[in-house]
Amino acid sequence: MNEKDTFKLCVINPNTSEAMTKQIYLAAKSIASPNTKITCTNPRFGPESIEGFYDEAFCVPGIIEEIEKNQDSEAYIIACFDDTGLDASRTFTDKPVIGIGEASYHAANMMGGQFSVITTLPRSISALENNLKKYGLYQNCCSVVSIELPVLELEKQPNMTEEKLQAKIEHLLDKTRTEIIVLGCAGMQNFASKMQTKFGVPIIEGITSSVKFAESFVALGFKTSKKSSYSYPRQKRYLGKFHKYQPKI
């Protein structure tokens, strides 16, 4: 259980926006331990942003492909708040796979108190709530709200994003029992520090949280249990364009 000299961590942005991948890389890099070597990547194919269940579905094959390409990594982060493809990925590899959504919620719970999640569009609220219920962490969640800005606008309109985030956080702290804020989109990451200073409550952001958890789990020697739910895919034929993803012996 000694910490490794060098630890390879693969952070996968599940959408195809390379600008966002770059941003995610910088966030991950900023918090990583010196001996963590970060590879940040995104699928070659699929949607340029994830907004709802349809987009999600077209990211998972690409995520699997990136995990396969980066098999020398010792842990994987899926950098979308919907924790897209998390179960499939955990089946594919026995190395720790962490979703930035779950990492944030677990961190919020270990800091204590009621938290609220701020996402981009109303359509994402259900997906996030489904996950919170699945993880069991919905009971400490005060609310999941949206700022009504599409994902790709966050980067294009940083001022409007900041204004809307700020107004929403103000509302949550003043009018609800919210004690902790979770920024529920990878694209909001660069506002975390500023908002934490401004409002004096923990502002939890998923990329940085999951980098530390990934480092932790590798140091701890944890692997995904292969006993049942996440046992390796059974060998079988995959036809057509998905033949290449056919499980190997």
Next chain:
Amino acid sequence: MNEKDTFKLCVINPNTSEAMTKQIYLAAKSIASPNTKITCTNPRFGPESIEGFYDEAFCVPGIIEEIEKNQDSEAYIIACFDDTGLDASRTFTDKPVIGIGEASYHAANMMGGQFSVITTLPRSISALENNLKKYGLYQNCCSVVSIELPVLELEKQPNMTEEKLQAKIEHLLDKTRTEIIVLGCAGMQNFASKMQTKFGVPIIEGITSSVKFAESFVALGFKTSKKSSYSYPRQKRYLGKFHKYQPKI
């Protein structure tokens, strides 16, 4: 709200096993109203059976493609007990989309009493339980158990399948509070009637249940709410081999 003269129903087997598609077609046909015109199809690409989260992920693009090819259908059934791709499909179309898992669980609840679900392999238990919890129907579920036979063996070894099913049902009725049996795999469908006669309790099977529900919802004029969770995919770029699935205006 009058029943349509002819109603086109598209039943999608999410795996690529054409033998199973044929079997599903026969089951659907056997229960359908005379004016229901059934199309039974399966994706051109992907896994030949669904056993766990990894296989699931590689079925969803194919399911979407089949929905798109069958746009003149008035309702869709996803004929896998994991309800694979149900959320993505409901986002893609406003016509009713029904999973055979959910159809069975809702039917069991409306018949009253504790039900148990019998699936194929232990690895599928978690996926089914996750769904039951998400739908809220886990509280009336006595247990989810497996007969430890892979999906494709059901068809190849009908005798062993029958024996194992029978032994499991006997055990559930004798030793647990189970009052209703749900056969938790499309491939078990053809044993439902025989087991119901043998054991004298309702044996619920998903294909036939969902055909009747699909006919019902179309007659009732129901559509998926496009207000928020299942609003149409937002227009955006899909790169590479998934470009063809890019949401249209």
Next chain:
Amino acid sequence: MNEKDTFKLCVINPNTSEAMTKQIYLAAKSIASPNTKITCTNPRFGPESIEGFYDEAFCVPGIIEEIEKNQDSEAYIIACFDDTGLDASRTFTDKPVIGIGEASYHAANMMGGQFSVITTLPRSISALENNLKKYGLYQNCCSVVSIELPVLELEKQPNMTEEKLQAKIEHLLDKTRTEIIVLGCAGMQNFASKMQTKFGVPIIEGITSSVKFAESFVALGFKTSKKSSYSYPRQKRYLGKFHKYQPKI
């Protein structure tokens, strides 16, 4: 498991208002398959409307009597949103018995998204919520609200009813996460279609939904499990005016 040539369905209005029974008959008739022969009836004795737990209690003996009178029916619908007497009825017969409340909630869940229920008076909210929790479907319920109109006023004051329903639906869609509306009283049935057209979200109504479910369950050959919870009443003496309801051998 073939659909029957003619299917006899008994719809029981649990209150003694014959005007409402007529209205329920028309709603049921409008959606029924051509080969469904509907009998719509109500008890000879008991309250003229059901508003709260007290009225409920005085409907159940009458419901049982109507089931007994209509023993040649193959399924029964209890046309009150409180699902009055559902458990007792399922004990009395092994044929499917469906409550219009449960039918609506299950339909709403299979259409996906958050639903809200609109009832008549505040006193009915608890009864509906108790049922939703018992069925497990409260978790997808956004809210149960009332329009503060007694049941019998719905028919006498159609304009006011429409106005109040419309205002309530507008509020629910604008100010809450409601994506689907359930009209929580048999007497609201005739506004469903108009409201669905007006608001563009599914407006679920219990009578029509339960007719289709009843047809479905009969076609599927489902019966209530007599193993335990709903086993036939044990033979025993019933004294006095309830002697006639004494369970037979």
Next chain:
Amino acid sequence: MNEKDTFKLCVINPNTSEAMTKQIYLAAKSIASPNTKITCTNPRFGPESIEGFYDEAFCVPGIIEEIEKNQDSEAYIIACFDDTGLDASRTFTDKPVIGIGEASYHAANMMGGQFSVITTLPRSISALENNLKKYGLYQNCCSVVSIELPVLELEKQPNMTEEKLQAKIEHLLDKTRTEIIVLGCAGMQNFASKMQTKFGVPIIEGITSSVKFAESFVALGFKTSKKSSYSYPRQKRYLGKFHKYQPKI
């Protein structure tokens, strides 16, 4: 909030077995404060024992009638573990109405630790579990089990009853985490003390518990809130043989 000089408590055995009413009276009397004047009664009509949902339904009108006949009582106890007619009774009067089931479960929770409930027949398990869930107290309930003896046999075969109770309690204490026993049928009441001595864990019985709670609530001046859920029945016509139960102004 002073304790009354004399307090009239009406204990209603909801079935028509007068032998059981007598037994209930003795149990209630044995624990009551000297200034509590107990009336123990049962309906003039209805089933001689309650075993499942059907019997339950035919007890509620009789319970209401007994409450009306005993309007000078200051509190009512419904002496059936199913808490039959509790909601209807609370609507009919504003005086405290206590079910022996709920009284036992609340007492068990205030004594601390996991409890198990022992009932008569398997068919009653669902009804008891439904109540436990409705009250919120199922989470501290280890199990609900039955000794497979009909209600009326308890009195006729005291030796067999004692043997079966003893064996079941032994099993629960040895093989499960049960720390407290709830005797889930009024007819088991006279074994409570003996079993408590024998096994050294609390054996909770509903009649005595609810007598003390009724005395407490009257002393405390509590009344049922008439704000909404349990507001008085609205004035309306009741037809036929239930005309006499029609709500008065």
Next chain:
Amino acid sequence: MNEKDTFKLCVINPNTSEAMTKQIYLAAKSIASPNTKITCTNPRFGPESIEGFYDEAFCVPGIIEEIEKNQDSEAYIIACFDDTGLDASRTFTDKPVIGIGEASYHAANMMGGQFSVITTLPRSISALENNLKKYGLYQNCCSVVSIELPVLELEKQPNMTEEKLQAKIEHLLDKTRTEIIVLGCAGMQNFASKMQTKFGVPIIEGITSSVKFAESFVALGFKTSKKSSYSYPRQKRYLGKFHKYQPKI
């Protein structure tokens, strides 16, 4: 199971405010049966009021000491709404120990309908909600709210307290589904009767409720189960200033 001639009840105010102890004594005395001999006490050391988790922790040793000093009592009440030290106390003695919080919530549930709890400061809301969830009674709780007055101000500023309580109750009854009020602080006890008269809904207060429950449990002969969760402390060394609390053989 006969009621004792004289029953010694020890009411422990867990904080060191003797003025509050006196007030609690008067409340307890006002409701107690003539043959109940009340001892009201408070620890010699610790905080003068309990407002949050920190204060709570420093009350438990003092509570245990008071129980030990009053070993001739037959039941104990912990007169703080947080139910401070309840589990530890139940481990230390086998006599009934009742928290005024739990007593109030159980009473509210047996009166029926949705209740709301009014506490002093926002910081106490989480502690109360945690307890409600632990007891299973959160599901019938409409809300937990605070009047933003510190505990010790309740006594010093009775007029302001009354005004704030009144305003909060008005709000809860008008704007929420609240049907019953629980006054969530021992210091609010003397407003219960007045508010009940004013608003006409049950106003539940913990001291009086728990006195009646304690009397009930002693009359019923209940003891805390020593089977597992609350078995007596195991013999072991306690060092330093807590040596005197070391469990004896």
Next chain:
Amino acid sequence: MNEKDTFKLCVINPNTSEAMTKQIYLAAKSIASPNTKITCTNPRFGPESIEGFYDEAFCVPGIIEEIEKNQDSEAYIIACFDDTGLDASRTFTDKPVIGIGEASYHAANMMGGQFSVITTLPRSISALENNLKKYGLYQNCCSVVSIELPVLELEKQPNMTEEKLQAKIEHLLDKTRTEIIVLGCAGMQNFASKMQTKFGVPIIEGITSSVKFAESFVALGFKTSKKSSYSYPRQKRYLGKFHKYQPKI
């Protein structure tokens, strides 16, 4: 948000067994990053082991004292699986405080699959389950079981401990759906690695997990929200021997 050059972490063994403190120190040290400076301490007073609610109560003042003595630390770990005093500690300081119980459960949830917890004595099961429910993580917990060995025996009888642990793990993996093991006592820590090798599933141990989480949270700049639940103790008088713990301005 940069990782600190040197990070001071205070690990508090809440009991007074210095042998166990030493063992905990070695475990913490073995996993800590090179720049983490670990102080491992235990209270000067209180019980030598924690087995149930009574022992717990006498550890919290000592824990607070150790936090105060080590105010230059940047995070605190409470090294008892009951997470003793966690809420009080989070109120006392704004630096991260982590319980080894919660750390293990959150880690298990992020590794995926059903976990079981193995504790020492049956009396501890309730305390652990209460925590699991409070954190929301009970739904993924397969079972909490005990090996029926007191805490202090673990160290004295390593062979018997190993045998019993091994037998219990074998049972859990063979007979239940357990996929991950959580060793639910600090004293079992040194068997984790061996058992993980032997059984091939993740064996999670709380000391090492919480060290990594503490390092993570400090690197992330997280602090406990002081908005409400965990706001600093209000200034007030603490009498007698607890005067020294009186909150300061």
